[in-house]
Amino acid sequence: MKRCAPGITAIRVGCVGDSNTSSGGLGKEQAYPAVLQRVLDIRAGQGEYMVGNFGRSGATAATYQMRKHRLEYSSTPRCRQALAFNADVYAVMLGTNDCFCSMSNVEDIASGLNVLLERLEAANPHAKLLMVLPPTVRSANRLHNIVFPALQRVAKEKGVELLDPGFSKDKSYQKDGVHLNPAGAAEVAEIVAEALLRLRPPSSSPERTRARFEPLET
Secondary structure, three states, X not given: OOOOOOXXXXXXXXXXXXXXXXXXXXXXXXXXXXXXXXXXXXXXOOXXXXXXXXXXXXXXXXXXXXXXXXXXXXXOHHHHHHHHHOOOEEEEEOOOHXXXXXXXXXXXXXXXXXXXXXXXXXXXXOOEEEEEOOOOOOOHHHHHHHHHHHHHHHHHHHOOEEEOOOOOOOOOEOOOXXXXXXXXXXXXXXXXXXXXXXXXXXXXXXXXXXXXXXXOOO
């Protein structure tokens, strides 16, 4: 996690998700939250943003009662850490692991996401929420027919921006067809950075004290 420069209160960005957030075999420095931090440092200035990685490998959006261990993200210690981070913006990328559960359906995934988003909002009522369409080449039919519709429903009902990194089957994945390679991680970092900078453009004076994140008025 990046430390902010002295005298500056950084905008906190909490990255919530599964192994494609935590590292996915890339190592922390190549995972998308670390790439996002570097992109924001370059475009907004050192200390403007502080990115926290709260990915949990294997996490799902929905609860599956048949599983021996509950891995829905909202019940994990990483979720509690994300809540304690008190982020100004949360970027949520979940759903990949839901593709691999035969019991997954639109209703349960949407319900699980709503629970998570409500917990994030309760932690910081002023926080801005972003959702990211998750990756996978394996079980692509379930991704497009179950997971994506669930995310689209939740995004529409809650008025949350849903970002599409536009993953390439040939260029964005490791050999397993599930985890992102460095190019795929960079695609997530890029689209999240663009959304953050639309919400709060970098200040013209990087040395000034940064106020807590407030969405721009429309």
